Amino acid sequence: xxxxxxxxxxxxxxxxxxxxxxxxxxxxxxxxxxxxxxxxxxxxxxxxxxxxxxxxxxxxxxxxxxxxxxxxxxxxxxxxxxxxxxxxxxxxxxxxxxxxxxxxxx
Numbered sequence: 001x002x003x004x005x006x007x008x009x010x011x012x013x014x015x016x017x018x019x020x021x022x023x024x025x026x027x028x029x030x031x032x033x034x035x036x037x038x039x040x041x042x043x044x045x046x047x048x049x050x051x052x053x054x055x056x057x058x059x060x061x062x063x064x065x066x067x068x069x070x071x072x073x074x075x076x077x078x079x080x081x082x083x084x085x086x087x088x089x090x091x092x093x094x095x096x097x098x099x100x101x102x103x104x105x106x
Contacts, residue, residue: 038093044071045078045087056080 047066053059054076065072078087 040067040071041074041078041087043067044075045084047071048075048079052076 044065044067047064049064049072050057051059051061052063052065052072052075053061053069054073056076063069063072065075067074082089
C-alpha cells in the first residue's frame with residue numbers, strides 16, 4: 001500500500017453554489033441580524049426603568065427590564081444618547097424586513 005495520495009484538482013475540490021445563492025443567504029442573514037437588533041432595542045427601551053442598574057446608575061436593586069441586565073444597559077445607553085424619538089427611529093430603521101419585506105416584487 002502506498003501512503004501518498006494524489007492531490008485533488010481544484011475543479012473537484014470546490015463545490016460551486018448556484019449563482020445568487022450566497023448573496024441571497026447573506027442578505028437574509030443580515031436582515032435577521034438587523035431585525036433581531038431592532039427588536040432587542042425596541043423591547044429594551046419599552047422595558048426601561050430608571051432604577052435599573054446600568055452604566056450610569058449604580059443601584060443595588062434587582063433588574064426589572066424585560067431583557068435583563070443587557071436590556072437595562074442598552075436602554076440606558078439608547079435613551080441617554082438618542083432620547084425617546086431617536087430610539088423609535090433607530091428601531092424603525094433597523095427592522096426593514098417588517099416594513100418592506102412583503103412588498104418587494106420578484
